[in-house]
Amino acid sequence: MNREIxxxxxxxxxxxxxxxEANWKALxxxxxxxxxxxxxxxHEAFYVSKIDSEKLDEEFIKxxxxxxxxxxxxxxxxxxxxxxxRHSISDNTAFILSTTxxxxxxxxxxxxxxxxxxxxxxxxxxADFFRFKTKPIVVSNACxxxxxxxxxxxxxxQAGKYEDAxxxxxxxxxxxxxxxxxxxQAIGSEPCKPYDKNRNGINLGEATxxxxxxxxxxxxxxFKFKILGDSAINDANHISGPSRTGDGLxxxxxxxxxxxxxSSDQIDFISAHGTATLYNDEMEAxxxxxxxxxxxxxxxxxxxxxxCLGASGLLESIISMESALKNTxxxxxxxxxxxxxxxxxIITENQSAEIKYILKTASGFGGCNAAIVLEKC
Amino acid sequence: xxxxxxxxxxxxxKIILNEQIIFESETENFSDFAKEAYKTLELNYPKFHKMxxxxxxxxxxxEMILKNDDxxxxxxxxxxxxxxxxxxxxxxxxxxxxDNYFPSPAVFVYTLxxxxxxxISIKHKIQTENAFFVLDVFNEEFLNSYATQILxxxxxxxxxxGWVELYQESYKAFVYLLTT
Numbered sequence: 001m002n003r004e005i006x007x008x009x010x011x012x013x014x015x016x017x018x019x020x021e022a023n024w025k026a027l028x029x030x031x032x033x034x035x036x037x038x039x040x041x042x043h044e045a046f047y048v049s050k051i052d053s054e055k056l057d058e059e060f061i062k063x064x065x066x067x068x069x070x071x072x073x074x075x076x077x078x079x080x081x082x083x084x085x086r087h088s089i090s091d092n093t094a095f096i097l098s099t100t101x102x103x104x105x106x107x108x109x110x111x112x113x114x115x116x117x118x119x120x121x122x123x124x125x126x127a128d129f130f131r132f133k134t135k136p137i138v139v140s141n142a143c144x145x146x147x148x149x150x151x152x153x154x155x156x157x158q159a160g161k162y163e164d165a166x167x168x169x170x171x172x173x174x175x176x177x178x179x180x181x182x183x184x185q186a187i188g189s190e191p192c193k194p195y196d197k198n199r200n201g202i203n204l205g206e207a208t209x210x211x212x213x214x215x216x217x218x219x220x221x222x223f224k225f226k227i228l229g230d231s232a233i234n235d236a237n238h239i240s241g242p243s244r245t246g247d248g249l250x251x252x253x254x255x256x257x258x259x260x261x262x263s264s265d266q267i268d269f270i271s272a273h274g275t276a277t278l279y280n281d282e283m284e285a286x287x288x289x290x291x292x293x294x295x296x297x298x299x300x301x302x303x304x305x306x307x308c309l310g311a312s313g314l315l316e317s318i319i320s321m322e323s324a325l326k327n328t329x330x331x332x333x334x335x336x337x338x339x340x341x342x343x344x345x346i347i348t349e350n351q352s353a354e355i356k357y358i359l360k361t362a363s364g365f366g367g368c369n370a371a372i373v374l375e376k377c
Numbered sequence: 378x379x380x381x382x383x384x385x386x387x388x389x390x391k392i393i394l395n396e397q398i399i400f401e402s403e404t405e406n407f408s409d410f411a412k413e414a415y416k417t418l419e420l421n422y423p424k425f426h427k428m429x430x431x432x433x434x435x436x437x438x439x440e441m442i443l444k445n446d447d448x449x450x451x452x453x454x455x456x457x458x459x460x461x462x463x464x465x466x467x468x469x470x471x472x473x474x475x476d477n478y479f480p481s482p483a484v485f486v487y488t489l490x491x492x493x494x495x496x497i498s499i500k501h502k503i504q505t506e507n508a509f510f511v512l513d514v515f516n517e518e519f520l521n522s523y524a525t526q527i528l529x530x531x532x533x534x535x536x537x538x539g540w541v542e543l544y545q546e547s548y549k550a551f552v553y554l555l556t557t
Binding site: 002041042043100101104107108109110113117118119120121123124135137138139140141142148152155156158159161175176179180181182183184231232233234235236237238239240247248251255259365366367368 | 453458459460462465466468469472473475478480481482485486488489490491492494495496498499501502503504505506507508509510511512513516519522523525526527530532544
């Protein structure tokens with residue numbers, strides 16, 4: 001019998017606020033972090049969800065003495081600190097970091113690699129700051145990293161390697177990433193519209209998010225969500241485009257639900273990936289229909305936060321759990337008219353609902369997909 | 378109990394499968410070495426030439442083990458130290474210049490380390506569990522624990538594990554197949 005694994009605490013740092021409470025309030029009011037910003041010199045502005053750097057510094061200086069950190073590191077530290085304050089770190093505590101590009105901004109105009117661009121160095125710097133005793137684990141699986149980081153914590157605790165884990169996920173807006181998605185013509189020319197008929201691409205975003213995951217409950221938890229099942233299956237189809245048949249996502253959802261022993265009609269809410277590219281959203285609609293999940297209330301958070309890459313899956317999982325605790329479903333922002341070929345039950349306004357079982361999914365470059373099933377306990 | 382059934386190592390311009398040298402070259406340059414290996418071993422997969430060096434390294438090592446056997450239920454768990462920094466560096470060079478600013482999507486997609494796992498999945502049409510980790514040193518115990526959990530939960534029958542490290546001309550692959 002596998003050990004039961006729970007998420008019992010979380011925090012996030014986003015353009016909508018520096019804790020979950022502020023974020024939740026902004027979401028209820030329908031606010032979005034997405035604005036038109038100049039990111040690359042001599043280049044047109046893009047719609048992005050970016051944290052105000054001055055506000056970030058102000059917040060950071062309130063909580064930390066040492067200011068010798070990159071912008072992204074400050075975001076990570078701010079996100080993790082409340083969790084480290086509330087839960088102790090033992091010899092058997094894992095530290096798991098999810099990111100795609102880490103401190104990639106340090107590479108600009110360099111002729112050799114600065115140490116800080118190594119993801120393991122970034123992870124070790126954060127781990128040392130909070131005095132983690134185990135070696136950090138970095139999950140770098142493109143845009144599914146944030147969801148997978150939860151799976152990795154669950155699996156490594158079940159393997160008996162750790163008792164608990166601090167999981168942190170983050171990526172920042174960088175010229176590197178913006179130029180790349182732009183070269184793919186994947187960036188939308190307006191605030192993104194997941195699943196909408198007029199969607200034309202993603203908005204990039206930035207955030208950090210943290211969760212505390214444990215197998216040992218102490219009855220002091222304010223809430224708990226059991227991680228019932230997980231899976232991350234590759235499409236084996238194309239490295240830069242999703243499968244037309246949704247194979248990998250379908251199989252990931254199927255596996256995760258099988259492990260969770262939860263059927264399609266038990267799922268109360270789907271927090272989907274919904275990037276607002278033509279192919280991704282269509283692929284998701286096909287995969288969810290293959291799983292008979294088309295009637296389950298579903299949203300994409302990309303209209304509020306943009307696509308935060310390695311942070312998105314963890315951030316969206318946190319918002320899903322907050323949704324379940326508050327018994328409130330949040331609309332899929334900017335969705336107006338159905339733009340995928342198959343039915344989906346897309347949430348269009350704040351509505352109250354009893355949410356017990358959550359399905360969270362993500363898909364990304366390299367043909368990767370991930371799904372987890374969470375239960376509010 | 379876990380069994381390690383096949384092991385492939387690539388380093389110092391040599392490909393070693395289960396302790397036998399199956400290809401070696403005088404060439405120290407990785408790209409040329411990979412091209413020679415591809416020809417000599419008759420891999421016959423033109424997509425290989427479009428891959429970045431990290432994917433070529435992971436692909437070559439995996440190919441030696443997976444061959445043409447049925448791997449429809451083999452998961453892939455890979456790790457390295459330098460992530461995709463080899464390609465990241467080249468991509469950044471292309472955008473450093475404001476006057477000569479032509480980012481290439483064909484290069485950009487390889488600025489993620491898990492792409493090499495996608496390449497292996499595509500070649501063998503294996504729709505299975507995938508994971509890519511970045512660690513500061515090779516930790517076989519960690520990869521094996523993660524693989525064991527995949528096997529024990531019934532999500533795969535075998536797991537191809539690998540350490541695939543590459544930055545410029547420094548490279549090493551150590552790839553092995555685990556079964557119960």
